[in-house]
Amino acid sequence: MNQLQITAFGSPSVLQLAAVPDTVPAKGQVRVRVHFAGVNPIDAKTRAGLGWAAAQNKDRLPWTPGYDVAGVVEALGPDVEQLNVGDRVCGMVGFPLTGGAYGESVVVAASELVRLAKVDLDVAAALPLAGLTAWQGLFEHGELRKGQRVLILAAAGGVGHLAVQWACAWGAEVVALAGPDNHGFVGSLGAKRVVDYHDANWPALVGKVDLVLDLVGGENGRKALDCVAAGGRLITVPTITAEQIKTAGAERGLEVRGMLVHPDQKQLAQMVTLLEMGEARIQIAGVFDLAEGALAHQAIESGHTRGKLLLRMNTHA
Numbered sequence: 307m308n309q310l311q312i313t314a315f316g317s318p319s320v321l322q323l324a325a326v327p328d329t330v331p332a333k334g335q336v337r338v339r340v341h342f343a344g345v346n347p348i349d350a351k352t353r354a355g356l357g358w359a360a361a362q363n364k365d366r367l368p369w370t371p372g373y374d375v376a377g378v379v380e381a382l383g384p385d386v387e388q389l390n391v392g393d394r395v396c397g398m399v400g401f402p403l404t405g406g407a408y409g410e411s412v413v414v415a416a417s418e419l420v421r422l423a424k425v426d427l428d429v430a431a432a433l434p435l436a437g438l439t440a441w442q443g444l445f446e447h448g449e450l451r452k453g454q455r456v457l458i459l460a461a462a463g464g465v466g467h468l469a470v471q472w473a474c475a476w477g478a479e480v481v482a483l484a485g486p487d488n489h490g491f492v493g494s495l496g497a498k499r500v501v502d503y504h505d506a507n508w509p510a511l512v513g514k515v516d517l518v519l520d521l522v523g524g525e526n527g528r529k530a531l532d533c534v535a536a537g538g539r540l541i542t543v544p545t546i547t548a549e550q551i552k553t554a555g556a557e558r559g560l561e562v563r564g565m566l567v568h569p570d571q572k573q574l575a576q577m578v579t580l581l582e583m584g585e586a587r588i589q590i591a592g593v594f595d596l597a598e599g600a601l602a603h604q605a606i607e608s609g610h611t612r613g614k615l616l617l618r619m620n621t622h623a
């Protein structure tokens with residue numbers, strides 16, 4: 307099977323195709339014939355040599371990026387009872403150390419996967435990491451309650467466009483931050499108000515909220531502190547600037563928390579159900595062949611993706 311590997315950290319061109327044997331699943335594992343893999347900003351950051359996963363893998367290259375898969379189970383290891391060969395599945399796999407989704411097959415723990423009934427495999431590959439980040443940011447860390455007002459930064463992006471929908475489905479009032487080209491899109495997802503982050507005065511336009519889901523970090527993450535109501539909270543998701551935003555919050559007596567997404571089969575199944583019921587939708591911004599992984603990374607690094615980017619495997623029917 308073919309997979310994308312990096313043998314050194316660097317620009318997108320370090321992503322190279324390699325032919326390797328299929329792996330035999332061990333106890334509790336299954337092998338998935340991958341149809342689509344999701345592309346996330348962390349894939350590009352790790353490829354560039356930044357962050358925890360890069361530090362942990364620097365002496366274990368070659369490494370295959372990718373944490374989001376959707377495909378068909380083709381082999382079972384011992385003691386796998388909840389899945390069968392032929393099941394259509396998706397999952398957030400090998401996070402954050404092993405990755406491996408950028409390939410035509412991957413061996414993963416059965417406990418990382420959710421069976422799909424009606425959802426298409428491209429849509430399913432776009433869901434896991436972004437969907438779980440949005441879910442956990444809003445509900446686990448943010449403890450969002452029905453009727454509360456929540457501000458979502460980067461609301462048109464991979465995580466943001468799902469966060470808008472999860473928060474609306476939960477009965478919160480969503481205020482969204484997005485560039486002008488995305489206002490119609492974010493409004494169509496249910497946001498009550500969309501504010502342009504290019505307007506220097508945007509915190510005043512937003513007003514006070516009970517919860518901020520900061521998907522941008524840096525200067526705009528810090529500015530969003532102005533919007534936190536008394537007793538409110540800001541969850542800052544980009545890990546690279548989390549400490550500085552926590553410090554800025556502490557100086558103003560505001561509660562700021564960072565987070566790292568974790569796999570959760572039950573939450574993933576709930577999100578799949580929302581998609582199957584038509585209660586939420588995934589925006590696919592672009593689909594690249596596996597061999598075009600470098601182009602997909604250039605696209606995600608633009609920082610202006612609307613929704614999600616995917617890699618398509620040759621196994622795709």
Ligand SMILES: NC(=O)c1ccc[n+]([C@@H]2O[C@H](COP(=O)([O-])OP(=O)(O)OC[C@H]3O[C@@H](n4cnc5c(N)ncnc54)[C@H](OP(=O)(O)O)[C@@H]3O)[C@@H](O)[C@H]2O)c1
Pocket residue numbers: 346347348435436439459460461462463464465466483484485486487488503521522526543544545565566567606609610611612613
């Ligand atoms: N800690 C964790 O576990 C975790 C998990 C997942 C993601 N993350 C991080 O969370 C961030 C968001 O992830 P993602 O997958 O949603 O990224 P993404 O899809 O690349 O986000 C793209 C969106 O960001 C918006 N944007 C760009 N610059 C902005 C700015 N200055 N102010 C407001 N919005 C801006 C763009 O909106 P316009 O096109 O309208 O400009 C675009 O819609 C990334 O930094 C990612 O690494 C962390």
